Each structure stands twice: as C-alpha cells, then as structure tokens.
Amino acid sequence: MDNLKTENTQLTHSIKKIKANGVRITPQREIILEYLITHHIHPSVKTIQAGISSKLPNLSTATIYNTIKMLVDNELVIELPNKDGGIRYDYFGVPHFHAICENCGKITDVFLDEYPQIAEELEKATRDKSGYLITGTKVEISGICPECQKKLHLDK
Amino acid sequence: MDNLKTENTQLTHSIKKIKANGVRITPQREIILEYLITHHIHPSVKTIQAGISSKLPNLSTATIYNTIKMLVDNELVIELPNKDGGIRYDYFGVPHFHAICENCGKITDVFLDEYPQIAEELEKATRDKSGYLITGTKVEISGICPECQKKLHLDK
DNA sequence: AAAACATATTAGAATGGTTCTAAATTAGAA
DNA sequence: TTCTAATTTAGAACCATTCTAATATGTTTT
Numbered sequence: 001m002d003n004l005k006t007e008n009t010q011l012t013h014s015i016k017k018i019k020a021n022g023v024r025i026t027p028q029r030e031i032i033l034e035y036l037i038t039h040h041i042h043p044s045v046k047t048i049q050a051g052i053s054s055k056l057p058n059l060s061t062a063t064i065y066n067t068i069k070m071l072v073d074n075e076l077v078i079e080l081p082n083k084d085g086g087i088r089y090d091y092f093g094v095p096h097f098h099a100i101c102e103n104c105g106k107i108t109d110v111f112l113d114e115y116p117q118i119a120e121e122l123e124k125a126t127r128d129k130s131g132y133l134i135t136g137t138k139v140e141i142s143g144i145c146p147e148c149q150k151k152l153h154l155d156k
Numbered sequence: 157m158d159n160l161k162t163e164n165t166q167l168t169h170s171i172k173k174i175k176a177n178g179v180r181i182t183p184q185r186e187i188i189l190e191y192l193i194t195h196h197i198h199p200s201v202k203t204i205q206a207g208i209s210s211k212l213p214n215l216s217t218a219t220i221y222n223t224i225k226m227l228v229d230n231e232l233v234i235e236l237p238n239k240d241g242g243i244r245y246d247y248f249g250v251p252h253f254h255a256i257c258e259n260c261g262k263i264t265d266v267f268l269d270e271y272p273q274i275a276e277e278l279e280k281a282t283r284d285k286s287g288y289l290i291t292g293t294k295v296e297i298s299g300i301c302p303e304c305q306k307k308l309h310l311d312k
Numbered sequence: 313a314a315a316a317c318a319t320a321t322t323a324g325a326a327t328g329g330t331t332c333t334a335a336a337t338t339a340g341a342a
Numbered sequence: 343t344t345c346t347a348a349t350t351t352a353g354a355a356c357c358a359t360t361c362t363a364a365t366a367t368g369t370t371t372t
Binding site for chain 2: 357358359360361367368369
C-alpha cells in the first residue's frame with residue numbers, strides 16, 4: 001500500500017500544523033482527522049460519527065462539529081454545503097474540484113493538472129474586479145453520475 | 157435606465173420559457189421572478205419575502221420555496237447553499253461566478269469574459285475523467301470583501 | 313361565459329442538521 | 343503531580359426547509 005505511507009505522513013504533518021497554531025490534540029481530534037484523511041467519501045457529520053463509533057462510542061456530535069471547525073480554520077478541511085441543508089467535509093490535501101450527482105448526491109473528486117492555474121486565474125480576476133482578499137476557491141460541477149445514468153436509462 | 161428594458165425582456169422571456177414547459181403563471185410566481193430579476197443581492201427566502209411583502213402580504217414561505225424549485229428546474233435560477241444551513245438564490249441570466257465574504261456573508265458577482273471557456277474546460281475534464289452527464293458549473297471564491305477588510309483593519 | 317378539474321397557495325405542524333449550554337473531564341504547562 | 347484553561351459531553355434550543363390537508367385559482371372544455 002503506497003497510500004498508507006502518504007496518509008500517515010499527512011496525519012503527522014497535519015497534527016504538527018495544528019499544534020503549531022497552539023491547538024490541543026485530543027484522541028477525538030486525532031481520530032476524526034485520521035478518518036477524514038483515510039476516507040475520501042466527503043462524509044457528513046453523521047457518517048463520520050458512524051465511521052468511528054467503534055473507536056469512540058460516546059463521541060458527541062458537538063465535538064465533531066467543533067473539531068471540523070478547527071480543521072477548517074487550520075485549512076486542512078473544506079466544507080461542502082449541499083441543498084438539503086447538510087454539510088459534507090473533504091480533507092483537502094491535493095487541490096481538486098468536485099462533481100456532484102443531482103440524483104444520488106454523490107460527490108466525486110476531479111483532479112486536473114491545470115486546475116491550480118485555472119483557480120489562480122479566477123482568483124486574480126476576483127481580486128482585480130472586486131477587491132476581495134482571497135482565501136480559497138471551490139469549483140462544483142453538477143450532473144448525473146454514471147451509475148445514476150444507468151438507473152435512469154440515460155446512458156447511451 | 158438601460159437596465160429596465162433588459163430586465164423587462166428577461167421577465168417576458170423567462171415567463172415564456174416557463175409557460176412553454178407547461179407551468180402555470182400565477183401572480184405569486186410572476187412577482188417572485190420579477191424580484192429575482194431586479195435584485196442582484198442573492199437573497200434568501202426570508203429576504204425575498206420581506207422584499208415583496210407590500211405586493212403579497214399573505215405570501216406563504218412554502219410558495220416561495222415551491223416557486224424557486226420550479227425556477228431552478230427551468231434553469232432560470234441557481235441555488236447557493238451556505239455554511240449556515242441557509243440557501244441563497246441567484247437569477248442566472250448571464251454566466252458568472254461568485255466571491256463570498258467569510259466575514260459578512262455577502263455574495264458578489266464576478267463577470268469574466270473568459271469564464272464560459274474556463275467552465276467548459278472544467279466540464280470537459282469532468283466528463284472525460286468521471287463520466288458524469290454535466291448540467292452546470294459553479295465557482296465560488298472565498299475571501300474578505302473590501303468593506304470587511306476595513307472593518308477588520310486588514311486593508312493596506 | 314360557466315363548469316370542471318388539476319394545479320397552486322396557505323397556515324401551521326413536523327423535520328432534521330447545526331448550534332448552544334452548563335457541568336464534567338482532560339491536555340499540557342509549571 | 344498540580345493546576346488551569348481548553349475540551350468534551352448530553353441534551354435542549356434553534357431555525358431553515360419540507361410536509362400536510364384544506365382552500366383557492368388558472369386553464370381547458372363545453
């Protein structure tokens with residue numbers, strides 16, 4: 001497993017980064033962070049809670065929300081609010097954007113070599129035209145995923 | 157006012173488009189649509205309700221939600237879910253993207269000549285890499301707006 | 313123009329994700 | 343080890359959105 005080493009490295013680096021900002025590391029925080037680094041399913045709070053319930057059976061939802069807020073503040077995680085009022089989360093190690101299925105809600109990562117340049121171009125335009133101080137860019141493509149195309153008989 | 161003619165045209169065209177899809181035009185629907193065409197403030201449902209309360213004092217929130225759903229289905233309006241659990245709406249006449257202020261929540265339109273090409277490039281990559289059937293693209297740049305930069309003493 | 317019917321509107325209740333609160337616990341510094 | 347501020351917890355509160363069932367209305371047909 002090549003991923004394992006990478007993910008361990010990411011965990012170590014992320015924890016270092018958090019500590020450097022004067023934030024305490026608790027077992028809850030480490031386990032939530034590890035879950036996000038090792039699960040690229042853009043989980044909701046509920047999904048995270050279910051995913052680590054064996055390790056932390058008494059974990060409060062408030063703790064998950066607090067931890068995520070901390071991770072967002074430390075620029076390790078981004079929030080993906082959806083139309084159903086919920087929010088899903090994404091450990092943002094490598095820059096990428098998202099395709100979201102309008103039928104089943106699945107979120108798919110899209111990695112594109114040119115993406116960082118494109119994001120920079122959009123950010124520059126925003127800076128120039130609106131005077132914003134930019135902190136981040138999010139691209140979301142809506143559509144129907146291959147599985148749902150089949151289900152809905154939309155496939156060729 | 158050059159805008160006035162444009163906005164009237166947009167209203168007429170939008171209503172025609174809706175009717176063509178077999179949807180009834182009611183006073184509520186027309187007033188909500190007109191409000192969205194003439195107010196580029198990315199309003200929430202509450203803001204819309206307040207904005208047209210003089211014309212429709214007894215308007216139910218359910219009607220606003222229903223109307224917006226219809227307008228989204230007819231591709232006249234896009235939804236902008238935010239982190240606070242609310243959704244804001246945008247009449248999407250001319251393609252553009254958004255800058256959102258992390259401090260005050262304001263959403264600012266950014267118009268860029270190259271944007272349609274950039275969106276197409278991102279959509280092509282998504283089609284090729286993920287097999288999605290694409291229906292739309294959303295770009296959101298996070299940052300601090302000029303006013304909040306001043307408030308927060310972040311200005312140069 | 314009137315009747316008929318499917319569709320839309322309304323008020324208020326229900327839902328459910330997120331935030332708040334106050335008490336108990338704990339990480340990390342001294 | 344002791345201390346203290348930060349964190350966690352359980353559950354209540356909040357609030358945007360959705361649902362429901364009764365009422366009203368826009369279109370089509372006669």
